Amino acid sequence: MIGQRTTRQRTAIAALLDEVDEFRSAQQLHALLAARGETIGLATVYRTLGAMADADELDTLRTDSGQSLYRRCERQHHHHLVCRRCGATVEVGGAGLESVVKAVAAAHGYTDVTHTLELFGTCTRCTRL
């Protein structure tokens, strides 16, 4: 992470993230920590989440209203396919997607390219309802 020390606060945040598997905002996580008796500064939550995201330990995405959401992730680059009715999330991605994106960018001479991609749809279950 940022430095190297294992603090009570970082431990608590990591533990919480292990339990929650939906995307949550920094503020929600802060409130959840408070609810279970952990007094941790909001700034610390932001710092820790930011650091974990930098270290690719977390997935982040941005809502329409500009809020950042965080969730534990499985380390490789991927995107989300989110059901717009029930919120069920599937992680997608892989060579196909990435190479097409990379090719498009390269075709225009752009370097050092990053991308954001979010898919929204209706999942199998919700389609049946």
Next chain:
Amino acid sequence: MIGQRTTRQRTAIAALLDEVDEFRSAQQLHALLAARGETIGLATVYRTLGAMADADELDTLRTDSGQSLYRRCERQHHHHLVCRRCGATVEVGGAGLESVVKAVAAAHGYTDVTHTLELFGTCTRCTRL
């Protein structure tokens, strides 16, 4: 737009957007207007841009830092490859991208899929600087 009146301010904003073909933030547009002697309130710029975006007269996108950018748009589905230094924008998209995305979604049984995709990179010119 919101109502019906053609005001000096709306005319100026529309004219500016016709000249600029890169994505610009509301604040940048406000500054550009000020630079050319138009005194228009920031709130008015936001209101007008918001209204134009609602009316599908503008393309909008969100930067990493959560800022909204606006640009006059050409109404068909496409994505943007934006230079993170100078803002130069290329419209990309086409069968390759779309079909890969569609295939991925279909593979998970999701229907009625929409997607957002933004590419950020450094353009040829800025790479040389």
Next chain:
DNA sequence: GCCGCTAAAGAGATTAGTTCTCATTACCCT
């Protein structure tokens, strides 16, 4: 061309989310 209705503008306050500052605390190595 003038009047009046009311949409729209402008200034500034406000909000939401996030980041920064800096004094204090507490890891962790020896």
Next chain:
DNA sequence: AGGGTAATGAGAACTAATCTCTTTAGCGGC
């Protein structure tokens, strides 16, 4: 146990955007 220093916490600051409320000015009707 002691000390160096990374990390924390409280609150201020910052950024982008929105809201409030008073004032201004389109525009249709006369």
